[in-house]
Amino acid sequence: MEELDFFNEYAAALTDSSIQVNRNISTHNIYFKMKRLFDILFSVIGLIITLPVILIFSILIKLETTGPAFFFQERVGLNGRYFKVIKLRSMRIDAEKNGAQWAAKNDPRVTKVGSFIRKTRIDELPQLWNVLIGDMSLVGPRPERPMFTAKFNEEIPGFIKRLTVKPGLTGWAQINGGYEITPKKKLELDLYYINNVNFYLDLKIILKTIITCITGEGAR
Structure with a gap:
């Protein structure tokens, strides 16, 4: 299946009344400007605080397996713009030798450190850099790979409505369903966030994410 040409098809799709996003984003200018300032402040502080952790685990990754410690992967962001997301590598370097695969629970491709x-x-944590440079926000729908976005939009018309806000480091779908939810359920949860964006909801998601990080709930 060919990937969607988001720069053209995305714009055309949003003119389809059957998949309109029911929200008034245009009236949230102050919210989004303040959110961007918060993203910059939080990402700078976050990178300074977590840099030792990132360095320690990058060393552990290199000690366990061959290959780079960091993993760069193309994702689809706001209005269909492609960008490279940065992560610490958690899988073997040949994890996709048979092509792109959706990560599964207890995925055998995941290393010990990766688990x-x-x-x-x-x-x-390295995605704080993506937040700092504006590819992502701290809170928003998690960005998908182009091939999966195209696939899900074919199976679930309107899936690309998630692209009407910046993707996030964490999001409403992550704290309510983790990684195991279906793309359809993910869309429902993400649309709830998009239609109800506010600082209180963002704070709620951030606090719940901290709890998730401590408990490991929803990981795969």
Whole structure:
């Protein structure tokens, strides 16, 4: 299946009244400006605080397996723009030798160190850089790979409505369903967030994410 040409098809799709997002994003200018300032402040502080953790686990990854400690992967962001997400590598370097695969529970491709950093979300910490440079926000729908976004949008028309806000380091779908929810349920949860964006909801998601990091709930 060919990947969607998001720069064209995305814009056309949102003109389809059957998949309109029921929200008034245009009236939230102050919210989004303040959110961007918060993203910058939080990501700078977060990178300074977590840098030792990132360095320690990058060394552990290198000691356990060959290959780079960091993993760069193309994702789809706001308005269909592609960007490279940064993560600590949690799988073997040949994890996709047979093509792109959706991560599964107890995935055998995950390394020992990888299992721990996925459970605690430490593998996501480098994405604070993505937040700082504006590819992502602290809170928003998790960004998907182009091929999976195209696939899910074919199976679930309107899936690309998730692209009407910046993708996030964490999101409403993550704290309410983790990694095991279906793409359809993920869309429902993400649309709830998009239609109800506010600082209180963002704070609630951040606090719940901290609890998830401590307990490891929802990891795979």
